[in-house]
Amino acid sequence: MLNKNIETFLGCDNEYGESDIVVFGAPFDSTTSFRPGTRFASRTMRGESYGLETYSPYQDKDLEDLAVFDGGDLELCFGDTEKVLAAIESYTTRVLRDNKRPVMIGGEHLVTLGAVRAVARKYPELYVVHFDAHADLRDDYLGITLSHATVLHRVWDIIGDGRIYQFGIRSGERSEFQWGQDHVTTQKFNFKGLAEVVEKLQGKPVYFTLDLDVLDPSVFPGTGTPEPGGVSFMELLEAIQTVSQLNLVGCDINELSPVYDQSGASTAVACKVLRELLLAMA
């Protein structure tokens, strides 16, 4: 028997039933404020992931030893953000019900809201760790409340004060930072204090959302709103390994926009970050 041509992310070819982690794509970029294109991230990453090894010399772990299922991309409708979020929520709910951990590939950052809706229902005591260049704390963006620029405010609507820890933030309106002071914990520019947060949240359920634009644009130019002054790949890798000491009940990586990645280097970075995140979660 010959096998069908099914392209999964590197090393994520386990069956659903035997998997602990479920990778899936949410190819949505309709609220992107500046340069769209993140809808192509997951499929591009699957193809390009084969340029990587499954083995990580950083962690001395191999994707081949993990039970990861790649569910492909959700088929999301165009033009109705609530319907898109409901589809992401429903898929995430199914994964959680089967006692597996969802790892979503965005898409723009708003996709996080759909996943958090599901995760917070299962884990009402949920905390969120958020790496990003942007605060994403606006209450609305040009009158729209569901936007990639408001996503962490919408997450706050669900989980409330003192539950969101942001790192690497270097862009936002003054009012976002002021609002944030009363409601979330924001570490600007870098990962200082991350180890202490991880210590404090031991045993708590944590959702980890990683906007790849936390990286410096010299490392990761292929994104919709590049923001100079970001962290290096090695700083991010170390931070991911620190975060992985938490009880991670769900994760996402988002905002790769392959159309702005002429060299392919940003996609390679995103693939390597996902490999290391999966290995760290194991």
Ligand SMILES: [Mn+2]
């Ligand atoms: Mn961002």
